[in-house]
Amino acid sequence: MQNSSLSEAKKGIPYIIENMDVPLHELVKLKEIGFDKGRKIFVIQAIRNGPVCAKGKDGSFILSASIAKKIKVVEATQ
Amino acid sequence: MKNCCTLEHEGLTLSKNMIALIGNPNSGKSLLFNRLTGLNQKVANFPGVTVQAKKGKIARLEKEIMDLPGIYSLFSETLDAKVTRDFVRENPECLYLNVVDITRLRRSLFLTLQLLQITKNIILVLNFSDKKKQQTNLEPISRKLGIPVVRISAFTGQGIDKLIGTIEGFTPPSNSNQEIPKLDLEDISEDERIRFIDKTYETIESILPYDDEKIDLDQSKYEKLDRFMLHPLTGLILFVFVMFFSFKLTFTVGGFVSGLLGEGIAQLQELVLNKMPEGILVSFLADGIIAGIGFVLVFIPQLAILFLLIGIMEQSGYLTRVVFIMEKFLAKVGITGKSIAPMLLGFGCNVPAILSTRTVDDPTERKVVALTIPFMSCSARFPVLIILASVISEKYAELIVTMAYFLGIIVAIVTIWLLRTFVYREQNTATIMELPDLQKPPIWNILKTVYNQLLDFITGVGKGMGIGIILVWMMTVFGPTGYIGRQAFENQEYFEKSFTFMVGTLFEPMFKPMGWDERIVVALIFGFVAKELVVGILGMMYGSSNLINGIQMFYSPISLLSLLVFVLLYVPCLGTVFAMKREFGKKVALASVLYSLLIAYLVSIFIFYAGILL
Numbered sequence: 001m002q003n004s005s006l007s008e009a010k011k012g013i014p015y016i017i018e019n020m021d022v023p024l025h026e027l028v029k030l031k032e033i034g035f036d037k038g039r040k041i042f043v044i045q046a047i048r049n050g051p052v053c054a055k056g057k058d059g060s061f062i063l064s065a066s067i068a069k070k071i072k073v074v075e076a077t078q
Numbered sequence: 079m080k081n082c083c084t085l086e087h088e089g090l091t092l093s094k095n096m097i098a099l100i101g102n103p104n105s106g107k108s109l110l111f112n113r114l115t116g117l118n119q120k121v122a123n124f125p126g127v128t129v130q131a132k133k134g135k136i137a138r139l140e141k142e143i144m145d146l147p148g149i150y151s152l153f154s155e156t157l158d159a160k161v162t163r164d165f166v167r168e169n170p171e172c173l174y175l176n177v178v179d180i181t182r183l184r185r186s187l188f189l190t191l192q193l194l195q196i197t198k199n200i201i202l203v204l205n206f207s208d209k210k211k212q213q214t215n216l217e218p219i220s221r222k223l224g225i226p227v228v229r230i231s232a233f234t235g236q237g238i239d240k241l242i243g244t245i246e247g248f249t250p251p252s253n254s255n256q257e258i259p260k261l262d263l264e265d266i267s268e269d270e271r272i273r274f275i276d277k278t279y280e281t282i283e284s285i286l287p288y289d290d291e292k293i294d295l296d297q298s299k300y301e302k303l304d305r306f307m308l309h310p311l312t313g314l315i316l317f318v319f320v321m322f323f324s325f326k327l328t329f330t331v332g333g334f335v336s337g338l339l340g341e342g343i344a345q346l347q348e349l350v351l352n353k354m355p356e357g358i359l360v361s362f363l364a365d366g367i368i369a370g371i372g373f374v375l376v377f378i379p380q381l382a383i384l385f386l387l388i389g390i391m392e393q394s395g396y397l398t399r400v401v402f403i404m405e406k407f408l409a410k411v412g413i414t415g416k417s418i419a420p421m422l423l424g425f426g427c428n429v430p431a432i433l434s435t436r437t438v439d440d441p442t443e444r445k446v447v448a449l450t451i452p453f454m455s456c457s458a459r460f461p462v463l464i465i466l467a468s469v470i471s472e473k474y475a476e477l478i479v480t481m482a483y484f485l486g487i488i489v490a491i492v493t494i495w496l497l498r499t500f501v502y503r504e505q506n507t508a509t510i511m512e513l514p515d516l517q518k519p520p521i522w523n524i525l526k527t528v529y530n531q532l533l534d535f536i537t538g539v540g541k542g543m544g545i546g547i548i549l550v551w552m553m554t555v556f557g558p559t560g561y562i563g564r565q566a567f568e569n570q571e572y573f574e575k576s577f578t579f580m581v582g583t584l585f586e587p588m589f590k591p592m593g594w595d596e597r598i599v600v601a602l603i604f605g606f607v608a609k610e611l612v613v614g615i616l617g618m619m620y621g622s623s624n625l626i627n628g629i630q631m632f633y634s635p636i637s638l639l640s641l642l643v644f645v646l647l648y649v650p651c652l653g654t655v656f657a658m659k660r661e662f663g664k665k666v667a668l669a670s671v672l673y674s675l676l677i678a679y680l681v682s683i684f685i686f687y688a689g690i691l692l
Contacts, residue, residue: 024268029510031275032151034185044513045308050406051415053308053513058185062402062415064509 006052006063006071009043015073017041022070030067034058040076095141096169097245100162100193101177102186103148104514106205108132110177110232111145112523114242138242144172147436150185152192153271157436170197173248175241180204180229181515187282188275190223198251201244202227208234209515222285224251233520300516307399307516317400322480324387329464329476332380339379343372358555361564365618366551371544373617373625374610377461378532384457385531388426389524395516397422405509411491412498414438415509417447421490424454425483426531428650432657442502445662449497450490452650452674455483457535458609459645465613466642469626470635478639482646489647489677535610546604546611551618553577553600567619573597588679592644592686593637605645607652612645636689640682648678 009015017039020027030036039056046052052068054061063071099107115134132145146165147158154163166174176193178186183204193200202223204216208231220227228244230237266274306312347368354360391397400422405415416438424431431451438444455463460479467478498505554566557575565572573579573596581603582596589599601615620628629638649671650658659667 024272026508026510028153028268028271028275029150031272031279032153032188033510033512034188034279036279045305045402047310047402047406050310050409051402051509053402059179059182060513060515062398062405062509062511062513064405064409064414066409066508067510 003072003074006041006043006054006068006073007046007049007065009046009052009073011043011045013042014076015041015043016076017071018074019072020070021072022067026067030071033061035061035071041073096144096172097136097139097141097175098144098146098165098169098172099175099177100146100166100189101148101203102150102179102182102189104512105148105177105179105182105186106232107145107148107177109520109523110175110203110205110230111143112526113232113235113238114143136242136245139245141245149189151189153266156439161436166193166196170199172197172199173245174200175203175245176200177203177205180207181209184282184286187285188278191278191281194223194225198225199248200225201241201248203241204229205232207231208236209517219285226251233517304399304516307396308402310403313399313403317403320391320396321483322476324384325476325480325483327387328380328383329479332383333464335379336376339376340373343368343376346372356564358561361555362548362551365555365564365567366548369621370547370551370614370618374461374614375536377464377613378535380464381457381460381535382528382532384460385426385528386524389527390519393517393519393524395514398511398513399516401511402513408491408494409509411495412505413443413447413494414440415511417443420447421451421454424451424456426457428452428454428456428654429657432654432661435661440505442504445666446494446497446502448658448662448666449670449673450493452654452670453486453490453493453647453677455486455646456609456651457531458651461613462605462609462616462645463642465616465625465629466638466645469629469633470638470642472626478642482642485643485681486646489681493673493677546607547614547618550578550600550604550611550615553581554618567621591683592640593633594641595632598641602644602648605651606649609645609651636686639689640686643685644678644682646678647674647681649674 003018006015017035017037019037020030020035022030034056035041035054035058042055044053044055044060046068050065052063052065054063054068099111101107111132111134114136116137134143134145135141136143144165146162149156149159149162152159152163152166154160174193174197176190178190190200190202202219202225204227207229216227216229226244226248228237228241230241232238307316347364350360350364350368354363397419401415401418404418408415408418417435419437420431420434423434428451431454432448435444435448435451438447463479463482464475467475467482470478554573554576555562555564557566557577557580559575562572562575566576566578567573578600579596582599585599585603586594586596589602594602597615597619601612601619604615605612616629617625620632633641649655655667655671658670
């Protein structure tokens with residue numbers, strides 16, 4: 001299983017969030033909207049060095065590159 | 079003593095029998111508000127539409143209802159969230175309809191559990207039930223939370239009667255079977271907040287177990303269209319095409335109807351001039367009311383199409399896709415994706431756009447965005463752009479208007495860069511923004527919104543603008559020597575005896591390099607009050623029956639192009655300045671006026687001389 005950042009994740013493949021190494025105030029926002037360790041996530045669209053559109057159980061969110069780079073994910077076993 | 083239900087900071091006083099709508103952004107609160115009240119609260123399928131609490135009445139229940147700004151958490155620090163938080167804390171006796179998107183139920187319960195800390199007067203309203211394929215068993219949720227749960231669709235109207243019945247029969251509930259995590263909402267550290275969030279989600283798990291098997295990519299039937307819209311290349315091309323198509327449609331269909339209306343207005347003016355005896359009254363009617371105010375109303379068909387298209391883009395969720403496409407670029411100049419939505423709202427009207435900056439987390443970024451909003455060409459400027467573009471080149475008018483809109487965006491971006499580089503350097507936020515599902519826009523609601531916006535436009539024309547038009551008419555038919563007559567509109571010799579000429583002469587040297595005379599200078603001065611006045615005054619000065627030829631006789635195309643750019647960029651209208659002062663104080667409002675004036679002057683003078691040299 002490959003570990004990568006959300007920015008590098010492939011579109012349409014399920015990933016599991018492994019770690020979110022973002023500043024505390026952003027971690028609060030992410031957790032409030034249901035993004036957390038162990039959660040399943042899909043990348044719907046990503047722009048190179050730009051934002052990522054990620055879909056989780058609780059809806060889709062646009063995450064800027066600075067955040068997406070710091071979210072570590074691992075491919076989910078289907 | 080504090081009243082039971084008040085929202086003092088918003089200037090709203092509520093009755094004791096109050097109902098309040100509360101929920102996440104995009105949960106359909108405003109749509110439900112419109113369903114229940116029959117009012118026309120603006121709705122959009124992107125976050126931050128309701129930034130002020132709005133009040134209405136449910137006729138069937140004889141109760142007042144409040145639509146509170148959408149929030150994810152009572153801890154949120156944005157100003158719109160503060161409105162909601164303060165309201166809930168001050169008014170625990172009110173009945174809260176906690177509106178949640180049924181397809182986002184787990185996340186939405188996060189706010190529900192926070193609400194339950196403060197009040198038990200809650201009905202959980204599961205909205206968009208038409209979108210959910212599988213039926214959720216509501217009984218265990220209701221039992222565990224200890225509050226009634228109702229399934230509705232504000233979109234189709236399904237379940238509204240049941241909701242009304244539940245409100246009528248609502249009694250304060252018994253205790254919930256669930257242990258609700260408690261935390262003081264004031265002065266807590268971020269570490270404490272994180273612990274609280276974890277604990278709250280543990281509680282949610284016990285109510286609604288997390289089942290990631292149910293996440294898939296095919297939940298939306300518009301998935302392919304969505305991918306196309308979100309693609310960096312096709313999405314950008316589509317955005318340019320959508321903008322151009324919108325103007326094309328506005329020009330061709332709206333322009334045709336406007337043309338017929340214009341002819342009608344011109345014939346009416348002729349009729350008044352021919353049938354009534356010459357005098358002050360006939361001039362007032364023909365030159366002031368018909369040519370001035372009537373000429374602005376000619377643009378209603380074009381505005382209706384523009385409002386309709388903007389409504390479709392907002393309520394379908396398309397504008398949030400535009401945010402995604404533009405985020406990378408705007409992040410480079412120094413703003414986050416959340417700031418793009420207020421900027422796009424500025425295309426409709428700058429005043430609500432300024433208010434919607436409340437959704438932006440960072441106060442510094444809020445100011446930066448507010449200072450750029452006046453460059454987003456609002457609908458009031460649209461008639462001026464149409465007229466001037468048609469005079470410059472009838473064949474390429476829509477292209478000129480499209481380019482003008484893009485010029486406004488470019489100036490806004492340069493302004494952000496300048497402010498971020500030299501004034502407000504600190505940046506501490508990143509984009510975390512919900513992307514709502516694409517949806518078929520609710521046509522009944524869009525049409526209501528369009529009707530409401532047109533009504534605002536017409537009453538605006540009738541009130542503030544009417545006074546401006548009459549003032550300019552009086553300044554033109556009167557002068558220091560007394561009544562001049564309507565010849566002042568047709569004969570330069572007479573015009574030079576008028577007060578309008580005197581006022582225009584004072585400022586005319588400033589605009590001499592671009593070749594604009596006193597008439598245009600006066601139109602620009604009054605345009606500060608409301609941008610529609612520019613067209614009204616031009617119609618009055620150059621004759622509404624043949625305005626295009628009238629203006630063409632006096633000015634070269636390049637002089638008019640520089641005028642178009644000046645109107646696009648110069649000082650925001652009075653309403654926007656007041657909104658800016660209210661939100662950010664006098665200094666920022668004044669800075670906005672002076673900066674936009676300077677930019678408009680420099681860019682238009684550059685265009686004029688560049689045009690001459692080329």
